[in-house]
Ligand SMILES: Nc1ncnc2c1ncn2[C@@H]1O[C@H](COP(=O)(O)OP(=O)(O)OP(=O)(O)O)[C@@H](O)[C@H]1O
């Protein structure tokens with residue numbers, strides 16, 4: 163589950179997120195809808211601490227984080243292992259195939275061996291019917 167309580171984030175004088183609170187029970191799917199610039203991406207980046215919120219409490223699974231305190235490196239690592247994000251501009255490694263783009267975080271964040279990671283990456287591609295694209299580079303993939 164994800165629980166956010168009183169999360170705020172400003173960039174300079176611009177208060178982008180003000181006292182955001184919501185809860186997503188395990189297994190639920192939540193869609194965030196709002197105009198461009200409303201702060202949707204900023205909120206997602208705050209959830210995995212790619213942006214540091216100014217204040218707020220964050221709960222992701224068993225992890226409880228008080229954003230106004232310094233977050234220990236170990237907690238940050240656990241949070242990153244428990245979350246995933248597709249970036250708006252994809253942020254894929256241009257010089258790596260689709261398969262290797264999926265395998266790389268499994269090696270660096272989850273400690274898989276290279277062969278385990280590639281095997282798991284292939285299974286994940288199979289699940290979304292994209293094995294034909296496994297050895298394609300990002301530049302040759304469609305956005306979807
Ligand atoms: N690193 C940053 N530094 C300064 N301002 C930022 C930064 N990131 C986002 N902003 C500002 O915060 C506001 C919210 O941006 P954000 O990208 O979260 O919007 P969004 O809802 O995801 O928009 P879109 O629908 O276009 O993706 C915008 O005004 C943006 O310019």
Ligand SMILES: [Mg+2]
Nearest residue numbers: 202203204250
């Ligand atoms: Mg966005």
